Structures are given as C-alpha cells and as structure tokens.
Amino acid sequence: MLDIFLSSLGQLFTLSHLLFMVLGVLVGLVVGIIPGLGGIAGMSLLLPFLYGMEPTVALGMLMGLVAVIPTGDTFASVLLGIPGSSASQATVIDGFSLAKRGQAARALSSAFLSSMIGGIIGAVVLTGFILIARPLVLSFSSSELFMLTLLGLSMVAVLSGRDLFKGLAACGLGLLVGAIGMAPATGEFRMNFGLDYLYDGLPLVVVGLGIFALPEIIDLLVKRGSIAEEPCKLGEGWRKGISDVREQRGLVARCAAIGSLIGTIPGLAGSVVDWLTYGHAVQSAKDKSEFGKGDIRGVIAPESANNACACGAMVPTLLFGVPGSGTAAVFLGGLLLLGLQPGVGMIETHLDLTYTIIWSLALANILGAALCLVLARPVASLTRVPFATLAPLITVLIMFAAFQATRSSGDLLALGAVGVLGVLFKQANWSRPAFLIGFVLAPGAEGYFYQAVQFQGTDAFMRPGVVIIGALILSAMFIPMITAAWRKRREAVSVGAAVTPKAAPTLGVIDVVLFAALLGTAVIAWVDIVDLTLIGGIMPRLAIAILALSCLAEIIRCIILRSRWEHQAIGLQGLWLVGFFALVGAMLLLGFITVATLFCFVFLLTIARLKPWVAAVMAMGVTAFLVGMAEFLTLTYPSGLIDPWLFG
C-alpha cells in the first residue's frame, strides 16, 4: 500500500505531470469563467491531444481541468449573476446579492478559499473511501436515490419561507417544465407541442440563464447605476472574505463532507448537492433574515461542496464506468481514449493511477483557487463600472452561452421565454430557486420513483436507507417550524402578551397575471398529456396538481387574509424584454456575430453614452471574442444572411 502511495506521489511531482496539470488548470479556468462552456467544452479542447499521450501525464492535464471548472465559474455567478454551470446555481443567490451590496471581493475570496478547502477535503476523504466505496455505492438503490431527490425538493420548503404556496407553485412549474421531453419509463414524448426543439426537453443552461441572469440584467438596466449599489472596498472585502471562511470552518467542513459523499452516488451528484448544502446553511443558521439578500454563508456552503463533489464524482466514474456528472462523462471518454477501462481494475491493477487522479485533483484545486484568489480583487472592480456599459457585453455573453446548449435557434427563444418568467417571478418576489430545483430534479424524481416501484414493488419504501432519508426530510421540514413556534412562545412569555399581528400577504398585478398564466399552463398541459399512458403521465399530472393546488391555495389565502394591494412595476422591464426578443430575431435573421457587434456598438454609443471610439473598440472586442471562440472550440452561431459573407 505504502509503495503505491509513494509511487503515485512521485508521479504527481514529476515535471511533465506538473506542467500538463498547470496547462489543464489554465484551460479549465478560462472555460470555467466563460459561462455556458464548462467542463464539456474544456474537455473537447484537450481531447484531440489525448490519444497517444502517456496516461499519467494526460490524466494530470484532465484532472487540472476537471478540478477548477467549479472554481472558475464562480466569477460569473458572483459578479454578473450568471450561473456558469449547474455547480454554481446556488452561489448566484447570495453571491450576486453581495456583489450588489458592494461586497463582490468578499464573496469571491471566501468562495475561492472554501472551494480550495472543499477540494482538499474531498481528495482526503476519497483517498480512503475509494477502497471501500464499492459496497457503499451499491447500497444506494433506486429507492434511496428517489428519496435523495425528494430531500432536494424539500429544500423548496426551506427556501420559500413564508411564501410557501408561491414556492410550491414555482416548484410545481419547474417539475412540469422538467417533464417536457421523453418519459423515462415508456419512451413517450410529452408536451413537445410538435416542436423538434422540445423533444429533448429544455437544456439546464438555458433555463438557469433565463431564470437568473436575464431578469438581473433587465433589473439593473431599469435601475441604472452599477452592479454595486453601495460603495465597495475591494481590499478590505478581500480580507473579510478570508476571515469569513475561518469563522465558518464548521460549515465548510460539513458541506465539503456532504459534497464528497453525495458526489460518489452515481446519477445525482451536481444537481442536488449545491441546493442541499445551501438549504443546510439556511437551516443551521440562527439568523436567517439575510439569506437571499447577501449572506456570506450562502456562498460558502455551495462553494465548499461543489469542488468536493467533483472529487466524489470520480468514484462512480472510475469504479463503475458510470459518470456522475456531465464533466465526468467527458472524462470517462478521455480514460477510454487513453486505453484505460474503468471498473474494478482501477483499484486492483491501476491503483497508483487512481491515486494520481485523486491527488492531482487536490493539487489542481489548490493551484486554481490560488490563481482565482489573486484575480478576485482586480476582477471584482467590474462591479463598479456603470452597468449600461457592461449590459450589452453580458447580454451577448449569455446568448452565446445559451446557444451552446444545443446550437439551435430554439435555445435563444427558450432563453427569452424563461427570461419572461424570470422577470415576472423577480418583480413579484416568487421564488426562482424553487422553480429551478423543481426543474433540475424532475427527471431524477420521476425516473427513480418508477424504477424503485418496478424493481422493488412496495418493499421499496421499507428499506433502512429510505427510512433514514425520509426522517431527514421530515426533520428538514418540521424542525424549523417547531423551533420557530417554540421561540415565539418563549418571546411571547418574556415580552408579555404583545403578539404582533400577522402580516397580511401582499398582492399585485403581476401576481394576478402569474396566477392566471400558471393556471392556464396547467390546463394546457393537462390537455396535452391526456393521451399518455398511466406510467408516462403520472409525473406531469403530479406536477400540474402541485402547480394548480398551490396557486389556488395562495389565491384563497389572499382572499381570506384580505391581502394588501401592492404596486408592482413591470412596464420598463416589459420594454426591455421586447427589445431582447427583437435582438434575438435580428440575430437569427442577419447573423449572430454581425448583430452582436452592431448591438454592442449602438447600445454603448446611445444608452451607455460612451465615446464613439471606445464603443467601437469594445464592439470589435466582441467580434474578436466570438470569432476566436468559434475558431478554437469549433463552435457555431446562428449564421443568418450576413455572417457567412463576413466571417466565412
């Protein structure tokens, strides 16, 4: 054993291994920072060089890349409110709020430090765990996996707080949208309304960008000013972020442990782990009032978990050949190209390589996070730039990112459509994370439920693992309620009978629009799926039921409690949305690069009121970026009428 440890360590610190690992880290950071690319694009950049390379060196390069993707994407989530990949969705909520409060440097530095620590903890856990992981991974059957998705869904209750019904309605809608596409159980197609684009369902990147990024851009454009609404102190914030992590070391350790263990379960990994840890941070906090408005714990928790999760995801990939995440799937292809077959052999005959992989992950994590920490301070100053200057660039960036999801014009239209929903949700204060959680977990919940019932029948829900996770879910939902009630009673006793009157719910014009739209959606969806078989239709029907019942419950609540009428602004936002669709239309008609360049130039000139030459230089920069990306990563854009002439 010791000799294997030593030989792997020796491999790790050879010059060629280190050099290629640094290369992998640099590529990983670049593709991580650019939203929408993520691990898959990075891997495709490296994969052509892989065939014929020395395995240990090549593995170092791949691991360098895999390790830093969940680190690099934090920049976009915190600074611009763009969820770079599925691993950084929860980070957006509090990270971007902190940036808006002028604390971007703090959020970034604590995110990177907790990423680094999380990655190291993940690697340490893995070093021992990989030897005994097989039986444990196998003990998670479809019924336990189903319960884990339920645990993820129960976070909706934690996150929606007082607006429980709105949160549930949002989650129901997410589940319904997530059910678009092929029914896992029967292969039937659902709710595709004859559109080819919907056969595969909506891509996660598009939904994430539409629900989070687009509404934020529009909101900032309406408000004017810069991202940071309060004056920001970069240097101080940077140090504050570091000490935040020191104060929250318990949280970091717990979330890293959760991340690395959940990562080892094939088939779930990235999608639940950041919400689970975010929910954990909210639950374990005494003062929950700042979550969603900029609580540093909301950044630390998911960030410590996602790098650890990337380590854990290596277990099913290496031991079973079943990738735990999209990036791991590409990594698996890399292994095969190197002539390594994943399986028991990775422990029995290639244990040294396995350890080289695990420790490369740790080393690359340290390196990547250190680089990001250095970069954090200067890059955070972006939040001081007037937002009108950034807006066209970010808009082009998210459209670029969305289009890479399936490279069809439907991506851009879907981005706009989800964006409309996002703007309505944001303006009326409905929970956007609840929608996203529903969307992300819908396929897992449905697939595993069906499998559990088919494989195990009613025994599925008597298994010890299921009971344990079930207890966790119940405690997650009810313990906060009980403690709150208990605290309130104690306060009532100590202060006297001064019970504050319950705040009446507020209602606005957008709420009314949303109620009507959601109930309408429920009816349309119900009509569409009426022909489905029982098994194929059970999930959408359940989603519709959740959606419709929660909407009705909220309406009744509003009527009974005589809700206060609240003014909800939408006019300007609506105008910007129309502008966005006009932009999409122009891009599809005339060509992505041409219109993106023109749009940036005109926007910077007329709305941001920059000097003509500055606007021109920035617009040219956009062209250079798009053409360069197309060249290096063999990407394509909507070509339209003009692009083929200008850009070949």
Next chain:
Amino acid sequence: MLINKTATSFFSLGRINKAVLLGITISGMTLMTSAQAQDTEVPGNIKWTIPFGVGGGTDVWARFFSPWLSESLPGEPTIMIDNVPGGGSINGANLFAMRAKSDGSDWLGTSASTQYPAMLNDTRVRYDYSDWAPILATPTGGVVYAQPSLGESADTALDALLEQPVKLAAQNPTGVELPVLIALDMLGADVQAVFGMRSRGEGRLAFERGEADIDFQTTSAYLSNVEPLVEAGKAVPLFSLGVLNDEGKIVRDPAFPELPTFNEVYQTRHGEAPTGSAFDAFRKFFASGYALQKLIMVPKDTPQALVDTYRQAARDFVDTDAFKEEAAAQLGPYTPVIGDVVQRHLDEAMSIDDATRDWLADWLKSEHGAKI
C-alpha cells in the same frame, strides 16, 4: 472570375505590384485547377460530424479512428470532429442530411441509436440511409448474463429464467437493448424491462445492486466490468448475440468462443432454428445495431473514386499489427468491415418490411406498453 477582376484592377498600380499580381494569378490558376480536379482529390480538411456529445462512445470511437484514417489517406488531410448532439443522434444526422457537401469533405459517424429510429420510421427522422455510402463499419458483440441466484450454471439459470418473470434494466423500448428483448422473448422468458436508464452502465449498476435479475453488456464493457463479476461468482453468462460473418450468417463471437450464441441456445431449447417475424426483427436490429454498430458514411453523390480512396485507406491500416494491437483495447477482437460488404449488410438490415414492422409495433405495445 473574381480573381481575374482583381488582377485587372491591380494592373494599373505599377511595377511594384507585378510580383504580387504574379502570385495572385498563379494561386488563382492553381485554385481553378484544383477546383477541376476536386472530384478525385482528397480534400485538405474533412469535417466528421458525430451526432453525439464529446466523450461518448461514438465520439471516442471517432477520435480513435481519425489519426489512423488521416495518416493513411493521400495528403494526410486534417480530420476535424464536429460533435452535434441532441435527440439521441437524430438531430445531428438530420443536419448532416440537409447540409453535407458531397465533395468528400463531409463525413458522418453513426451508431445503433442513429440506425434504429430510421428503421422504426420515427417521425423526427429526416435522413435516409440510402442517401449515404458507407466507408467502414465496426462491429461489436454482446453477452446476456444472470444473477447466480437463478442458477449456478448457464443451463440451470436459463431454466429458471423461463419459469419465473425476470427484470432487466434498459434505456428505452427502442434502444440498443431491443434485439436482446426480442431474443429473450423468443426463448420464452417473461422479461419485465425497467426503462429509464441513461446508459448501459446504469443498467449494469442495477444488476450489481441486485435489482435486476439479468443484464446485457456490449463486449468492451463486459470484458472490463462483468468478467470480474463472473470470476467472483456474482454473474453467470448465458449467451452471446454472436457476430455476422461476411456471408451474413450469425456465428460465434471471437471474443467469447466458449459461449453459445442466441441462435444455438434457441436451437437446443426448441429443436429447430429460429424463424418468423420475431426472428426477422431480431436479425435486422442485431445487424444494424451490433454487426454494423458504428459506421462512417459519406453522401451518396460523393465521387466514386473518392469513396474508393477512403475505403482503400481503411483497408490499408486495418490489417496492420500496430492497428490490431491498439484496436484490441478500443474495439475488442473484431476487424472493421469495409466498403461493399458493409453496403450489402446495411441494405439488408435497413430494408425492414411492413409485416415485420407491424409485428414489432404490436409486440412493443403488448409486451412493454410502448407506442412507436
């Protein structure tokens, strides 16, 4: 034409530009001649469309083949792999059918999940295999295996299999497991397929967890992940699907010479060779999904001389020892099939008659509750 025009306008600019002009004229002429000779010359850049994501089985397969093909083609063209995933490979194949140029610079890599929807007349399919010419195909085999709780030996396990309902984890009713499901049904087994696996690997995991009673893996996954289970007494191999020889007969798989094929097992159990619509469907889906699992295709209008050059290049390297050694890890102990043989097998496999398709539709509906 364009080049001539530019040349005239340059003419007035004086002597300094004469050298430039000369250069332009020469390059213009070479461009024109190359345009004329294009039908037989190998293009400098070949775009190989892979309708699957990066790192998937077909992508790795293409990346393994591309240096070999490039090096044995005249002029060593650059082969650029273009991944167009979506719709389980239907999207990429549709795009290829719409846009591919027939000057030899566009190739397509397909797999069983591209072939099956075309055979089943899926409404999303807008491509037609008869519009394409095959260059090369690589076969794979597969093995059906069972939990030892069914029986310690293949025979006892098969007996048990026929007496009680068994569960098998599959991807979807029309996925790569289709011929296996048909084969098991022909033997008389009552298979309850649990669909929704995202890969064969997930199916194997369900078997290892003890949730599925039987499972099926293709050769490379079987060798690396199931063989250790067999050695540890945790799995019992039942039969292989076999391979198609050049004459189109199903024979024993060279990777599993001791394992009987499905045909043999059927023969011993039923006393006669398998026949009928079910066997017809099995044969066709086996041929297009396994014997020709992955294919390199070019548009049919590509000049025949060029197609022959490509096929010859493939022939040149597949018999070398260096290739065989490398290919053993990637493709298993199978030799790629090239040119006319592929065309013959492909024509036979893809021509599925209405009676067989009707039988299949009924069977899928009644056995697995799936509509096609």
